[in-house]
Every structure is written in C-alpha cells, then in structure tokens.
Amino acid sequence: MKALCFTVDLDRDANIPIPGKAAAGSFDRGDGAEPRFESSEKGLGTLLDILSGMGARATFFAEGRTLEMISSKGLSKHEVGVHGYDHEDLTSLSGHDLRVCMGRAVGSVCRTIGRRPVSFRAPYMKIDDKVLEALPEFGIRCDSSMYAPLSESPMPRRLPCGVTEIPVPEGSDPSGKKIAAYLWPMHEGKRRPEEYVRMAAAVKEGVFVLATHTWHMAESLNGGIMDPNAVRRNAEDVQKVIEEVIGLGFEPMTVSEACVK
Ligand SMILES: [Zn+2]
Numbered sequence: 377m378k379a380l381c382f383t384v385d386l387d388r389d390a391n392i393p394i395p396g397k398a399a400a401g402s403f404d405r406g407d408g409a410e411p412r413f414e415s416s417e418k419g420l421g422t423l424l425d426i427l428s429g430m431g432a433r434a435t436f437f438a439e440g441r442t443l444e445m446i447s448s449k450g451l452s453k454h455e456v457g458v459h460g461y462d463h464e465d466l467t468s469l470s471g472h473d474l475r476v477c478m479g480r481a482v483g484s485v486c487r488t489i490g491r492r493p494v495s496f497r498a499p500y501m502k503i504d505d506k507v508l509e510a511l512p513e514f515g516i517r518c519d520s521s522m523y524a525p526l527s528e529s530p531m532p533r534r535l536p537c538g539v540t541e542i543p544v545p546e547g548s549d550p551s552g553k554k555i556a557a558y559l560w561p562m563h564e565g566k567r568r569p570e571e572y573v574r575m576a577a578a579v580k581e582g583v584f585v586l587a588t589h590t591w592h593m594a595e596s597l598n599g600g601i602m603d604p605n606a607v608r609r610n611a612e613d614v615q616k617v618i619e620e621v622i623g624l625g626f627e628p629m630t631v632s633e634a635c636v637k
Contacts, residue, residue, distance in 0.1 A: 379583045379634045380576070380626035381542060382618060383520055384423060385497060386438040386456075389415040389591040391463050393500070398469065398477075399441075399462035400499065403597060411462075415601065417446035419593030422607065424450040426615045432628035436590075437497035437520070439463050440484030448488050455630035456485055457495030458516065467504045474507065478514045495631045497521050501544075508537045518542060518635040520585060523556060526575055530582040532635050540635045544585045547575055559588040562613055564596055569616040576621040583634045584626060586617065 389412040390403035401409035420436075427434050434454050440461035448456075460466060461481040466474055485493040496511055498521035511519060519539045524530065526547030532540045546556035549571060557575055561567040576584050593610060595601050602610060622628060 377583075378579065378581060378624075378626045379629040380618070380621050381520070381583055381585045381629055381631050381634050382427070382432065382434040383497065383544075383585055383587045383631065384434055384436045385459055385587070385589045386416065386420060386436045387442050387459055387463050387499070387589060387591070388413055388439065389595055390597050391499075391591075393465060398464045398473070400464070405600060411441070413442055413445040415591040415593075415595035416442055417590075418607075419590035419595075420446065421450075422593045422611050423588075423590060423614070424454075426611060426618070427454070430615075430618060430622070430628075432618065432622070433630050434628070435495060435520075435631040437495070438485060438489075439499070440481040443484050443488045451489060452491075455495060455632055456489045456491070456493060457497065457518075457631065458482055458485060458493045458514075459497050460499040463499040465500055465502050466498055466507045467502045471506065471510070474510055475513070478510060482514050494518060495520065495635075496539075505537075508535060508539060511539050512537060518631045520544065520587075520631055526557075526578055527582075528578065528580045530579060530584065532583055542583055542585055542631055542634055544587050545575065545579075547578070549574075557584070557586050559586065559614065559617065560592065562617075563588070563592040563610060564598055569613045569620070572617045573620040573624070576624055576626065579626075583629075584621065585631075586621070588614065
C-alpha cells in the first residue's frame with residue numbers, strides 16, 4: 377500500500393499563543409490579537425475546490441471554535457478530526473481541564489458535522505503521554521501530532537495507549553536542511569512544490585502524510601493577507617504537490633482509513 381493522507385489543520389487565522397491564556401489568538405495585523413477566522417474560511421473553500429476537482433478525500437483537524445464560526449459546507453465529504461476547542465496547548469492543561477476541552481472539541485465536531493470524530497492532531501503539534509492517554513476516552517483512535525524521520529516504509533504504529541500514530545515525516549533536502557511535510561514554508565515562499573514531491577518519492581510503501589492549514593491558503597504569516605494573484609499561485613502550488621504525489625502511485629486516503637489498512 378502507498379497511501380497519501382492529505383491533512384489540514386482547520387484553525388483560527390495565523391494562530392499564536394497568548395501568554396496567560398489557554399485560548400490562542402491570531403497574529404496582530406494592527407487590530408489586536410483577537411482570533412480571526414476569515415482567512416481560514418476562505419482557505420477552506422479553496423482547499424475543498426482543489427480536492428473536489430481531483431476527487432480526493434482529506435482529513436481536516438478542526439478546532440471547535442473555528443468550526444462554529446465558519447461555514448462547514450462541503451466538509452461532510454471528508455474526515456473531520458479534533459484540533460482542540462480554542463487551539464489550546466493541551467500539554468499545559470490539568471487532567472480535568474484537558475478533558476473539559478476535549479469534551480467541548482468533540483461535541484463541536486458532532487454538532488456541526490453530524491459524525492463523531494475518531495482522529496486527532498494536537499494544536500501546535502504539542503503532545504505528551506497525558507494527552508495521548510486521554511484520547512481513547514473520547515473515541516479517538518488515530519493521532520497525527522508527531523513528527524517522524526522520513527523512511528522508505530512509514531507505517532502507522534500502535535501506541536501503548538491504544539491509539540494509532542500516523543506521523544508527519546521530516547527529512548533533509550539535498551543541501552542538508554531539515555524539511556517537514558508541513559507545507560508552511562511553501563505558503564511563505566520559502567519552498568517549492570517539487571521539494572515535497574521529492575520527499576514522497578523516497579517512500580516505497582506505507583503512509584505519506586502531508587499537512588497544511590486552511591488559513592495559509594489565504595494569508596501568509598510574514599506577508600499578510602494574500603491578494604487574488606497570490607491566492608491563485610498558492611492554490612496552484614498545493615494542487616501540484618497533491619497531483620504529483622498521487623502520480624507517484626499514492627492513493628489518497630483519510631487518516632482513519634489509513635489506520636486500519
Ligand atoms: Zn493548529
């Protein structure tokens with residue numbers, strides 16, 4: 377099996393931790409760091425169009441608050457997993473607060489999507505044993521909150537807590553610089569689609585995870601809100617990565633589908 381799990385963090389725009397608060401804010405563009413959701417909603421539409429054009433299914437790790445603030449139309453064709461409620465660093469919460477947060481986050485997916493989530497990605501990719509051990513209590517069977525060295529055969533791995541881990545790969549580019557299969561630097565103009573396709577080409581068998589954010593389809597952290605031309609070029613780059621990885625023989629699959637293969 378060669379599976380492509382295209383994964384998307386559906387969270388507030390350009391999210392940043394706010395000191396002293398569990399809830400994240402958005403990068404301050406002159407009006408303060410209150411959370412914004414416009415780029416996330418716009419970027420979701422762009423990604424859904426790209427995926428629908430290719431007939432590919434993806435996994436959206438959705439933050440509860442964001443799901444409630446934007447239109448989730450079109451998401452029902454894809455897998456929707458959990459990504460906190462207010463984009464909390466879950467490793468910083470007490471066991472009680474962690475469970476309150478997970479309950480709200482799962483409830484939000486159930487209400488807006490109409491299905492119970494079974495997959496999870498931690499906000500900021502911050503995970504520890506305490507968080508992992510709580511996941512099965514909320515029906516979560518698959519996690520994608522870790523990085524793992526890129527290998528020829530990346531396989532899902534069952535963790536002691538019973539959850540199956542499908543990590544995001546990270547390797548080195550030809551110059552020896554670290555590259556993870558998060559498309560972040562591509563959206564910021566620092567990587568090209570070919571570099572991610574080259575990562576996938578190293579995989580002979582197993583599950584290759586690509587990751588991005590909805591807001592990053594419409595907003596760059598350093599460059600601000602994208603103009604229509606930048607949005608179009610950014611979308612073309614994402615489409616190129618997915619198409620070319622599929623062209624290498626990878627079958628698009630959601631995280632929970634890849635978990636059981
Ligand atoms: Zn996030």
